Amino acid sequence: AQTVTQSQPEMSVQEAETVTLSCTYDTSESDYYLFWYKQPPSRQMILVIRQEAYKQQNATENRFSVNFQKAAKSFSLKISDSQLGDAAMYFCPVAGSARQLTFGSGTQLTVLP
Amino acid sequence: DTAVSQTPKYLVTQMGNDKSIKCEQNLGHDTMYWYKQDSKKFLKIMFSYNNKELIINETVPNRFSPKSPDKAHLNLHINSLELGDSAVYFCASSLQGTDTEAFFGQGTRLTVV
Numbered sequence: 401a402q403t404v405t406q407s408q409p410e411m412s413v414q415e416a417e418t419v420t421l422s423c424t425y426d427t428s429e430s431d432y433y434l435f436w437y438k439q440p441p442s443r444q445m446i447l448v449i450r451q452e453a454y455k456q457q458n459a460t461e462n463r464f465s466v467n468f469q470k471a472a473k474s475f476s477l478k479i480s481d482s483q484l485g486d487a488a489m490y491f492c493p494v495a496g497s498a499r500q501l502t503f504g505s506g507t508q509l510t511v512l513p
Numbered sequence: 514d515t516a517v518s519q520t521p522k523y524l525v526t527q528m529g530n531d532k533s534i535k536c537e538q539n540l541g542h543d544t545m546y547w548y549k550q551d552s553k554k555f556l557k558i559m560f561s562y563n564n565k566e567l568i569i570n571e572t573v574p575n576r577f578s579p580k581s582p583d584k585a586h587l588n589l590h591i592n593s594l595e596l597g598d599s600a601v602y603f604c605a606s607s608l609q610g611t612d613t614e615a616f617f618g619q620g621t622r623l624t625v626v
Contacts, residue, residue, distance in 0.1 A: 435614055437617075439554075442619075443601065443619060443620045443622075444617065444619050444620070445603065445605075445617035445620075447614045447616075450614055489554055491556065493556075495615075498561060498568060499544060499561070499607055499609060499615070500546065500558045500561050500568070501546075501548070501556075501558065501605075501615060502558070503555065503556040503557070505553070505554070505555055506554050506555070
């Protein structure tokens with residue numbers, strides 16, 4: 401069984417500033433994957449970044465990077481140089497061997513001009 | 514070309530009706546999923562299916578049934594619709610056994626009146 405907790409229902413950031421979204425998880429599996437997806441008002445689920453649990457190096461993707469703390473089961477997302485287009489609901493699901501995604505409740509990010 | 518497509522995007526129907534949502538993927542993936550997103554934006558797995566195995570979330574009522582005519586399609590049938598079935602339903606696909614992410618359709622907003 402897997403659980404994901406996103407303790408920040410809402411966050412806001414000024415354009416061009418940096419924001420960090422928190423995520424903690426629990427899983428009994430040794431092989432799992434972590435993702436950050438964004439869901440803008442269009443409803444489309446868009447992959448932002450992914451992290452393999454067996455990799456110690458934190459994933460980065462342009463302005464997006466993660467801080468993966470395996471022992472603490474923490475997987476936060478840092479968005480640098482925030483843009484208006486980053487405004488969305490952010491989810492950090494975890495996938496185990498069955499590859500089904502277990503989601504948290506999401507964090508609604510507002511970007512202020 | 515749309516990778517994962519669902520039809521219809523919006524569906525309004527009366528209680529007690531039977532309805533279907535279609536999903537097609539052109540990514541060559543071997544596993545498809547249905548997720549339900551409730552009014553609080555919480556996403557939960559309903560089914561995952563490949564040509565070998567159907568995994569059903571035990572909380573899903575048996576009024577919901579997935580039907581897969583071939584590897585590229587996974588349709589969702591819902592019998593005797595209830596008010597509580599109102600939600601956004603997402604189809605997704607991925608490659609089983611790899612670390613690739615799930616690709617999502619654009620969602621179907623089902624409203625039961």
